[in-house]
Amino acid sequence: MHALAQAQPNIALVKYWGKRNSTLNLPAVGSLSVTLESLWTRTRVELDPALRTDELTLDGRAARQREIDRVSALLERLRRLAGSAVHARVESANNFPTAAGLASSASGFAALAVAGSGAYGLALPPAELSRIARESSGSAARSIFGGFVEMEAGSADDGHDALARPLLDASAWPLAVLIAITSTREKEVGSTDGMTHTAQTSPYYQAWVAGSPVELQAARSAVLARDFDALAVVSERSCLRMHALASSADPGLIYWNGATVEALHTVRALRRGGTPCFFTVDAGPQVKVVCLPSATGRVAATLREVPGVVEVMQSTLGQGARLIAAEHAPARVSA
Numbered sequence: 001m002h003a004l005a006q007a008q009p010n011i012a013l014v015k016y017w018g019k020r021n022s023t024l025n026l027p028a029v030g031s032l033s034v035t036l037e038s039l040w041t042r043t044r045v046e047l048d049p050a051l052r053t054d055e056l057t058l059d060g061r062a063a064r065q066r067e068i069d070r071v072s073a074l075l076e077r078l079r080r081l082a083g084s085a086v087h088a089r090v091e092s093a094n095n096f097p098t099a100a101g102l103a104s105s106a107s108g109f110a111a112l113a114v115a116g117s118g119a120y121g122l123a124l125p126p127a128e129l130s131r132i133a134r135e136s137s138g139s140a141a142r143s144i145f146g147g148f149v150e151m152e153a154g155s156a157d158d159g160h161d162a163l164a165r166p167l168l169d170a171s172a173w174p175l176a177v178l179i180a181i182t183s184t185r186e187k188e189v190g191s192t193d194g195m196t197h198t199a200q201t202s203p204y205y206q207a208w209v210a211g212s213p214v215e216l217q218a219a220r221s222a223v224l225a226r227d228f229d230a231l232a233v234v235s236e237r238s239c240l241r242m243h244a245l246a247s248s249a250d251p252g253l254i255y256w257n258g259a260t261v262e263a264l265h266t267v268r269a270l271r272r273g274g275t276p277c278f279f280t281v282d283a284g285p286q287v288k289v290v291c292l293p294s295a296t297g298r299v300a301a302t303l304r305e306v307p308g309v310v311e312v313m314q315s316t317l318g319q320g321a322r323l324i325a326a327e328h329a330p331a332r333v334s335a
Contacts, residue, residue: 003118004044007110007321009096010035010142011177011288013235013280014219015242016151018199018209024159025135028199029212031151032167032219033142034290036177037318041107043092045075045119051087058092074109074136075116082120090115096313097184105191109136110143110321118326126320130163139191146170146319148223150216170317173226176296180287180303181311182259191283194246194253201250208245228292232271232278235290239280246283255283259308263287266306270299 016031054072056063063071075088092111094104113133117124124132126144134141141163142149147170154162189197199205215238222230246253260281267279267289277291277299291299296314303312 001119001121001326002044002046003115003326004042004324005111005115005118005321006040006042006324007107007114007143008036008146008318009039009041009104009107010139010149011280011290012139012142012238012282013231013290014212014215014238015282016138017242017245017283018195018205019138020153021157021159022196024162025138026159026162027134027138027151027153028209030153030216031139031142032216032223033139033149033151034175034177035143035146035149035170035318035320036315037170038313038315039094039096039107039179041092041094041104041111042324043090043108043111043115045112045115046089046091047084047086047119048089049086051089054087054090056090056092059094070109070136071112074112074132077132077135078113078116078120078122081124082122084120088116088119097181105137106139106143107321109133109140112136113140113144114321114323118323127163127165129321130165131160134159134162134164144321147172147317150220153212166320167220168223170319173223173317174293175228175317176291176293177315177317178289178291178296178300178303179313179315180259180263180289180306180309181313182257182263182285182287182308184310187255187284189253189255189283194249194255194283198246198249198253202245202248204245204248208241211241228276232276232290235280236278243281255285256281257285257308259306260285260287262306263289263303263309266302267299270302275299 010033012033014032018028020028130141130144145166148168218234
């Protein structure tokens with residue numbers, strides 16, 4: 001059986017940084033995100049009884065062992081549900097830089113959860129797919145859904161209540177997102193390792209966890225009220241506090257470069273001048289700018305003038321992960 005799925009990355013407006021259980025990959029705090037439309041991961045899963053282990057090709061190259069292990073762990077969860085022992089050949093491709101702070105793990109594992117579910121003949125509801133994806137990547141739980149999405153941290157020891165849920169459809173508040181690419185290199189410290197290091201060494205970590213519910217409530221209310229200014233305030237605050245937390249680890253984690261900082265100043269200047277836009281930055285150097293559709297051209301042109309910005313990508317808000325095809329004939333993945 002072959003199954004092909006597509007998922008989009010999501011950008012967290014209220015950040016998730018830290019885990020309450022690393023084994024089950026349970027987040028220490030909730031988060032709120034928007035799913036993008038223009039960026040995508042396409043993943044094909046082919047079951048092959050002749051395989052002794054799972055195989056993975058990522059963006060046309062043979063995967064590293066750590067990448068294969070993470071993929072196999074998710075597939076093993078699906079195999080248990082399907083009562084199958086058959087291994088799979090997985091091909092995954094992104095149309096954007098991988099592991100560069102653009103949430104490729106979110107779209108990648110969401111697409112894998114959907115494609116794997118289809119290949120193994122499972123008909124899992126979105127909530128279950130969100131839980132399965134979360135065990136491999138916390139942010140992947142959100143990419144199962146489109147538009148505005150909230151991730152519940154949950155409180156149960158087994159993690160059954162740690163899953164994402166849709167908050168508002170993309171069409172209900174069609175915002176635009178611009179992404180200022182300041183580097184295409186893989187980041188030196190991945191999000192999972194960065195979170196663990198921060199939780200273990202930052203003196204401010206518990207304050208971050210304690211303040212999360214207030215931030216989530218403020219963002220949730222802003223989204224439901226379509227209050228752009230309120231969402232701008234809480235999103236930038238959450239972004240800056242997350243990076244302040246990471247930099248307070250020992251040794252501190254610095255995900256930004258000079259162009260990142262210049263882009264942040266540029267966005268602040270645009271908003272002071274009346275342009276409806278605000279920034280957020282995940283664990284990487286890329287700056288994401290959310291704006292009203294009418295401001296897209298002005299914001300994009302200004303970002304392109306920032307020294308060190310090599311590309312500006314544009315996107316609307318998009319839909320959640322979905323199965324493209326389930327078939328017996330091979331369907332190659334192309335970026």
